[in-house]
Amino acid sequence: MFTNQRRARVTTTQEPPAPQADAQEYSTHPGAAANRLFGGLSAGAATLILVTLAAVATFLLIEAWPAMTASSAELSDKVHWLGTESNETLLATIGFLVYGTVLISAIALLIATPLSIGIALFISHYAPRRLAQGLGYLIDLLAAIPSVVYGLWGAIVVIPVLQPFYEFLERYLGWIPLFAAADDGSVSGTGRVALSAGIVLAIMIIPIITAVTREVFLQTPTLHEEAALAMGATRWEMIKMAVFPFGRSGMIGATMLGLGRALGETMAVYMILSPGLTFSPYILQAAQHNTIASYIALQFPEANQDGVSALITMGLALFVITLLVNMLARWIVSRRADFDGAN
Amino acid sequence: MSKRIDINNLNVYYSSFLAVEDVSLSIEPKSVTAFIGPSGCGKSTFLRTLNRMHEVIPGARVEGEVLMDGVDLYGEDVDPVTVRRHVGMVFQRPNPFPTMSIAENVLAGMKLNNKRLSKSDADDIVESALKGANLWEEVKDRLDKPGSSLSGGQQQRLCIARAIAIKPDVMLMDEPCSALDPISTLAIEDLIADLKDQYTIVIVTHNMQQAARVSDKTAFFNIAGTGKPGKLIEMNDTPTMFSTPSEKATEDYISGRFG
Numbered sequence: 367m368f369t370n371q372r373r374a375r376v377t378t379t380q381e382p383p384a385p386q387a388d389a390q391e392y393s394t395h396p397g398a399a400a401n402r403l404f405g406g407l408s409a410g411a412a413t414l415i416l417v418t419l420a421a422v423a424t425f426l427l428i429e430a431w432p433a434m435t436a437s438s439a440e441l442s443d444k445v446h447w448l449g450t451e452s453n454e455t456l457l458a459t460i461g462f463l464v465y466g467t468v469l470i471s472a473i474a475l476l477i478a479t480p481l482s483i484g485i486a487l488f489i490s491h492y493a494p495r496r497l498a499q500g501l502g503y504l505i506d507l508l509a510a511i512p513s514v515v516y517g518l519w520g521a522i523v524v525i526p527v528l529q530p531f532y533e534f535l536e537r538y539l540g541w542i543p544l545f546a547a548a549d550d551g552s553v554s555g556t557g558r559v560a561l562s563a564g565i566v567l568a569i570m571i572i573p574i575i576t577a578v579t580r581e582v583f584l585q586t587p588t589l590h591e592e593a594a595l596a597m598g599a600t601r602w603e604m605i606k607m608a609v610f611p612f613g614r615s616g617m618i619g620a621t622m623l624g625l626g627r628a629l630g631e632t633m634a635v636y637m638i639l640s641p642g643l644t645f646s647p648y649i650l651q652a653a654q655h656n657t658i659a660s661y662i663a664l665q666f667p668e669a670n671q672d673g674v675s676a677l678i679t680m681g682l683a684l685f686v687i688t689l690l691v692n693m694l695a696r697w698i699v700s701r702r703a704d705f706d707g708a709n
Numbered sequence: 710m711s712k713r714i715d716i717n718n719l720n721v722y723y724s725s726f727l728a729v730e731d732v733s734l735s736i737e738p739k740s741v742t743a744f745i746g747p748s749g750c751g752k753s754t755f756l757r758t759l760n761r762m763h764e765v766i767p768g769a770r771v772e773g774e775v776l777m778d779g780v781d782l783y784g785e786d787v788d789p790v791t792v793r794r795h796v797g798m799v800f801q802r803p804n805p806f807p808t809m810s811i812a813e814n815v816l817a818g819m820k821l822n823n824k825r826l827s828k829s830d831a832d833d834i835v836e837s838a839l840k841g842a843n844l845w846e847e848v849k850d851r852l853d854k855p856g857s858s859l860s861g862g863q864q865q866r867l868c869i870a871r872a873i874a875i876k877p878d879v880m881l882m883d884e885p886c887s888a889l890d891p892i893s894t895l896a897i898e899d900l901i902a903d904l905k906d907q908y909t910i911v912i913v914t915h916n917m918q919q920a921a922r923v924s925d926k927t928a929f930f931n932i933a934g935t936g937k938p939g940k941l942i943e944m945n946d947t948p949t950m951f952s953t954p955s956e957k958a959t960e961d962y963i964s965g966r967f968g
Contacts (some may be wrong), residue, residue, distance in 0.1 A: 495767065522793060589804040593868070596762055597818040597875065598794030611808030 426682040444672040447665060453639035453643075456676050459661075460683050461641040466560070466655035467684070470635065471628040473564025473649065474571060478628075481568070483573035489576075490583035491605060502580065509573035518639030520566035521558075525638065528565065529557035534649050543647045554652035558640035562647040563657075566634050571624035578623060582607055582616030582699050615699040622695035629688055630658040658684040710753040711909040712778045712795075712878040719773035721754055721763060729755045730938035732773075734928060735789065736879075741901060742909045743920035743947065747962065748929035751939025752799075752913050753883050755930070760796035761789035762880055775919065777878070794822060797872035797908075801884040803864035805856030805871070812852040814867055815839060818875035834874055842870035843900050862893020869900060873908075880904065882912040886919065898923050917963060921951050929959045 433441060438455040442448045448456055485505065489498045536553045539545045547553050586609045594604040610617070635657050641664065643655035649655075656664075662677045668679055714736040721729035729751035734907035736742045740892040757763040758771050761782060775782040782792050793904040805814045815835045819826060826834070835852065848859070852869050856867055865885060872880060882901070886894040901923045904910060907945040918929050943956045954960045 368948055587804075589800060589802060590806060592762065592765065592800065593804040593806065593871075594817075596760060596793055596798035596800075597821060597871070598790050598792075599821055600790050603821055611806065614808070671714065 377541060418429055423685070426678055426685055429675060430679040430682045431675075433672060433679045436672070440582060441672065441676065444670065445676055447673075448676065456679060459643060460658075460680055462645065463656055463661050463688065464683055465645050466497070466643075466656040467629055467659070467687070468565050469649070469655060470560050470567065470639075470657055473561060473627055474567035475621065475625055477565060477568035478571045478575055478624055482572050482620070482624070483579055483617065485572070485576045485608070486579035486583055487605060489580050491601065491609065495621045502577075505573050505576050505580075508569075509577065513570060513631060514567055514633045514637075516570050519636040520562065520634055520638045524566060525557035525562050526674045527554075528562055529555070532557060532561065544649055546648050546650070548648070548651045553650040554640070556640065556652060558638060558652050559650050560655045562637065563635045563639045563655075564649070567628045567631055567637055570631065571627050574627060574673070575620045575624040578620035579613065579617050582613040586612045618695055618698050622691060625691055626688055629657075629684065629691070630659055631657075632663050635660040636663050711907060713940045714879065714909065714911075715774075715776040715779075716759075717776070718776040719755070719758065719771060719775065721751065721771050723766065723771065724768035727938040729758075729930075730929070730940050732941045734941060734944050736909060736911060737926070738909045739905060740925040741905050741912060741923050743924035743927045744897070744913045744915060744930060745915075745920050745927060745962070746939070747932065748930040749916075749935070749939070750930040752928075752930045754939070756881050756883055756911060756913050759879070759896045760798055761792045762798065764789065765881050768848070789912070794818075794875060795877055796881060797875065797877035799865070799872055799880070799882045799885045800869050802888045805864050805867050807855060807857040808851045809856060811839075811848050811856050811859070811867060814856040815870050815874050815898055817871060822875060838870040838874035839867075841873050841904070843865045843896060843903070844870055860893070862889050862896055865889060865893065865897060866900065869897075869904075874875055877908065879909045879911065882910065884913050884915060887915060894919070900912075917951075921947060927951070927952070929956070929962065931962070941943055 411453075433456060438448070438450050438457075441456055442450045442454070448454060448459065452458060453462075489501050489505075493501060512704050532553045535545045536547045540547055553559070590608040590612060591604055594607040599607055636659075639660065640652035640654065641656035641660065643653050643656060646654045660678055665673065666677055716735070717724065717733050719729070720727060721732075732755060734823045744756060746752050759775060759782075763769050770892060771783060773783075776794070781787070799909075805811075806817060807819060812831075812835045815838050816826070816831055819831075819834060836845060836849075839848060844863060847863060848867075851858075856864065857865060867887075869885075886897050889897065898919065901910060901912065905925075912920075912924065924947045926944060927947045927950040929942045929950065930939050931942045932939045942958050943950070943954065945954070951957065951963060954963065
């Protein structure tokens with residue numbers, strides 16, 4: 367039987383091979399269609415992002431156009447919360463709101479970033495494994511709390527607790543303009559001030575910054591950690607030598623994600639902050655600041671057509687800020703790409 | 710500069726698992742000692758107990774003594790961080806810090822020891838360490854480039870330069886050539902021969918020719934089976950080990966009958 371088979375094979379090779387059959391054999395394989403389909407789907411998903419971004423930008427521009435091109439006199443006739451005085455025009459209002467938004471987000475970021483990095487480091491490099499796991503879940507759970515709940519909690523629980531602390535800040539650090547008291551010599555009695563909004567926002571963005579930085583820290587190559595330890599680095603020195611440099615771009619990315627959320631956060635700020643429109647640096651005084659998102663939420667329900675157009679101009683401003691923040695982050699990340707730990 | 714190491718009845722554990730059982734041996738100063746043996750026999754684990762890197766892994770611990778010129782490294786007041794500043798280590802895969810330049814990599818350990826280094830002192834250290842690692846000629850014009858821009862063999866010599874910059878008493882090498890091509894391997898082996906004049910060197914290797922070429926003494930580790938602890942089978946002068954070993958297992962391993 368064996369010899370028969372062999373003989374049969376030999377005879378076939380002596381005949382000229384059938385080229386069409388061979389071409390067929392090399393032209394298709396079972397996974398080809400699925401591969402093409404998935405490639406198409408994934409390209410489609412990527413395109414969708416671009417289309418959405420373009421659509422949002424176009425919408426903002428078109429809808430904001432009437433308000434942007436109208437004179438301030440025209441606008442103040444139609445929109446009751448805008449005036450002709452130099453500090454009541456649309457541009458001036460946007461200026462105050464951009465300032466308020468950036469100020470409150472900066473407070474939030476200043477508080478949240480070091481805390482988040484500390485928590486992430488504790489989870490990734492200090493805590494025993496079981497504690498680290500539990501803590502990780504808890505942090506993720508924090509991220510799942512809706513912002514309106516944070517707003518309620520902030521307004522009802524946090525602010526009353528913080529108010530005495532503000533008085534303390536004013537008493538001992540009042541000489542710093544940030545913590546200065548109002549003309550009557552006291553800080554806001556209700557505590558509905560920029561610092562409160564910043565603190566609650568900080569609590570809201572801690573989970574996202576922590577979750578991302580924790581993942582980045584956990585990916586630090588053991589090789590680099592051991593290189594540092596073997597030279598006689600303490601754990602903290604090892605973190606400075608191996609973990610931070612490796613996670614640098616990830617940390618910046620995480621911070622920017624947090625900043626993005628802080629900039630756009632509406633409900634919590636709306637519920638906590640006593641709004642005002644000024645360029646004041648006094649974060650312990652009420653009725654000084656407001657953010658773009660919270661202002662839009664405040665005015666939108668009662669706005670007429672021109673009012674909506676004016677509000678959308680503010681939305682456009684927020685869009686531009688967020689875009690700038692992201693570009694800045696990209697630039698920081700790419701600056702020392704040669705030395706990046708991730709390559 | 711170089712110290713003698715005496716290990717007495719050392720048991721090495723990962724949590725409750727005994728990885729290396731009852732090792733006693735002595736390592737002479739200014740010599741090269743090679744650890745050979747099949748994979749999983751605990752030779753790398755054992756090496757890592759000599760600079761207390763073993764305990765970096767959660768649950769890892771040892772019982773017994775490691776005496777460095779008579780001082781027990783596992784004594785009560787001994788800080789593992791200080792131990793590691795005296796015992797340098799080179800790893801299996803080259804691991805320069807990718808975010809640091811070549812010069813910064815060499816100085817990384819110095820910076821831990823004394824924070825303030827004058828520019829000229831730093832330059833001197835970089836030059837002498839890189840010369841000591843036979844790398845100076847190749848990199849002297851690009852000291853500010855990232856360490857990761859070098860070839861694998863150059864990176865490994867950079868790691869050796871980084872280790873010798875802090876002037877350790879002992880140098881541990883954990884399969885330093887296993888990720889390198891033959892020419893880079895030769896460069897590292899030449900370097901080991903040079904370093905022997907100043908340092909006590911302990912090298913783990915899978916490559917028996919390498920052990921025969923570079924070492925003065927060879928220790929053979931073996932394992933009875935999976936899940937069993939690794940043991941020191943025998944240790945002797947390298948020529949003796951490779952010509953007339955006293956144990957059957959050593960002979961089998963060296964002649965390629967297993968492992």
